[in-house]
């Protein structure tokens with residue numbers, strides 16, 4: 387391993403808004419030496435999640451903030467290339483906290499999981515990873531859509547939203563997406579099979595919701611918060627359910643203004659519930675069994691938006707906030723070993 391190098395992206399300054407040049411630095415370090423109990427993983431793909439941006443703020447969340455000088459934290463998939471740890475053998479495919487880098491040292495802990503059998507490493511980061519589980523648990527545990535109900539999903543062309551809407555369709559609901567721009571709305575309807583899609587960038591979201599949801603809204607799967615959440619709350623049906631999945635409209639500032647229309651929860655006897663998918667870790671196989679069945683029956687499609695090379699990770703992360711992506715944002719670090 388002596389001539390092997392590790393390209394890494396370090397956090398140099400806490401970003402204000404989108405990441406700017408100077409917030410990060412690309413460096414090349416020698417491959418780390420592994421000690422007893424450790425293994426070395428060559429990363430193949432990084433999954434770019436909105437949570438990564440929240441870890442760059444100096445605020446404690448469910449994981450501590452990334453410190454200045456550290457590699458930016460991100461989940462990923464990779465292949466074990468050296469091991470001094472009984473839990474991992476050379477050639478194993480693992481999901482782990484890979485970080486914005488080419489190589490990562492792992493230990494036998496809860497962050498690293500061996501994926502048995504032949505796997506589609508890209509799909510492990512989208513439909514058969516935390517993204518798929520998030521869409522599944524948010525929609526089935528909290529949204530609980532029933533036949534004939536109207537379900538609205540924001541960030542509908544994104545990784546989580548595109549799957550959440552399809553899951554609601556599979557439960558017999560009428561599904562309306564909300565996405566930015568006509569091109570995304572076209573994909574939401576024609577590729578992901580939603581019944582219709584609102585372009586929030588065209589303005590008048592309350593008016594568009596009235597037009598697209600004449601029977602009001604029974605379920606809202608919220609990925610964005612902010613003014614879109616307020617508009618949806620203004621059009622709830624009695625006994626509506628809101629699955630609070632994410633608040634991407636306020637991650638760049640870290641300030642979360644509350645919903646102005648929350649009194650409608652009272653007026654409509656509605657439920658709004660947040661969730662963290664990692665709390666359902668022990669049930670992931672249940673989610674994947676359903677998702678695999680639907681995909682094999684041709685009823686569920688997933689799409690990945692691929693950036694190339696570790697240095698594209700920063701653009702990939704910014705792209706979640708500028709709306710660059712359709713489907714799951716992934717960075718290809720190296721090609722998986724052919725199987």
Ligand SMILES: NC(=O)c1ccc[n+]([C@@H]2O[C@H](COP(=O)([O-])OP(=O)(O)OC[C@H]3O[C@@H](n4cnc5c(N)ncnc54)[C@H](OP(=O)(O)O)[C@@H]3O)[C@@H](O)[C@H]2O)c1
Pocket residue numbers: 434435436437516517520541542543544545546547564565566567570609610612614630631632633634635636661662663664705706707708709710711712713714715
């Ligand atoms: N609760 C959990 O356990 C959990 C787990 C994973 C993810 N999440 C949350 O799920 C949400 C979606 O994450 P993802 O990884 O699937 O990302 P994604 O939807 O693939 O990408 C983010 C999308 O958000 C939209 N967006 C960005 N800023 C916006 C704004 N100000 N207003 C409206 N839309 C905006 C953009 O689409 P447009 O072009 O359409 O604007 C963008 O493509 C995030 O809030 C994330 O934090 C929650």
